[in-house]
Amino acid sequence: MEPDDFDSEDKDMLSWDINDVKLPQNVKKTDVFQEWPDSYAKHIYSCEDKNAQRHLSSWAMRNTNNHNSRILKKSCLGVVVCGHDCSVEEGRKIYLRPAICDKARQKQQRKCCPHCDGPLKLIPCRGHGGFPVTNFWRHDGRFIFFQSKGEHDHPKPETKLEAEARRAMKKAHSAPSSISLHLKGSPGAKSLPGETQSQGSLPLTWPFQEGLQLPSSYSGHLMANAPQPKSLNDGLSLSKSYGLGGTTYLADQTSTLDPAKLYEKSKLPSGKTYGSGDPFQPSASGVYAEYNDLQTWNKNAALGKNSLSENCYPNYPFPLTSWACNFSPSQNASEPFFQQIPLEPPTTKTGCHPLWPGPGGSLYEEKAHVDFNSYMQSSMYPSPQEDPFLLTYGSHPHQQYSLPGKISKWDFDEDVTPVGVDHCNNEMFLNLCPLR
DNA sequence: GTATGCGGGTCGC
């Protein structure tokens, strides 16, 4: 749609700025919650939107004091990666979610890479003129206005839900007997389509990855037209109904994540379905090819700038299970953690959407911006059976960043201080090993 | 223990 196609009222809906004294109130249609807002996006959510109420984002955003009680400001913490840039199978990388709490983050940085025991490094976000991308939230009238400034210049971290899942697994891990019981007895312990090999050899990874596959539950997309869950985890209940192929893989698997709680949550009333016309429906065609040519790794790919291409990666190397398609819209849980070497989307790479200038462009085109990008964020997820670690990784073209080794976009030796390396044990599961 | 929000305060531009 061209800007000219908007009538003056529509333009009003697009030209506001979070700092405006008066924000539009004649909003005809509120946006569907965006889990991964990026690129100077602006959204108007209903004040009823629970995700918006909670100012959620799958990016690791911390509160920033802007001395303005009317506008909540948050800045991106970036992503935690392996200091050794290790890769698991097929170039997948580890992208952890930085702890939001300063204290917890410092603690987190003393941990080691779950895969190679190397040091963990925090890749700071500098997508906004060298500073972290900032998100602004403002409640006004019946709406919640959201504005993002900057383009994330780093991979997507695991989602909040995944991080929570890991914590849950840590607990579970500390009570192995409990886990084994659930593996045997819970519905989620059933063998799932297409997943066989790895689980047998690495039993513990199974529940773990299940946890990671937890739908980015609170993913707004999923919640779009459905009653909002009471909590982030409630979103789990939606994973099932959102599927295209009807697989209950994810929902069922979540049951083993946190034996006690998650299973129950997975059974929360759901039944929410989305109309076929829902633009946020996951795309079954969302597949991508593995890509190892680091030379062609570029910001575009790295940033995974939302483009239509994100929904379609025809050379996806893994057998796509239905779940892989089903939960793409939320970029759910299967996302970060281990991501794959970036792939140049098959279509013209748009650093940002056509109507949208890049960071270097005139920000004030921004005022007429409609964040179509966000509407194209759906992505695909790799098959879990590939590798017990693959859980999350690779999902998204958008996040097919890699830490390109020597030519890494992030110069670890520069200003990203390697965190101390505690001698971590050899447990293969991220923070499954009791983090010290 | 961690996430989140608030607000005082500092610092650099």
Next chain:
DNA sequence: GCGACCCGCATAC
């Protein structure tokens, strides 16, 4: 003045 950021505190889960 503005924006980024540090810190402490309170609250919730």
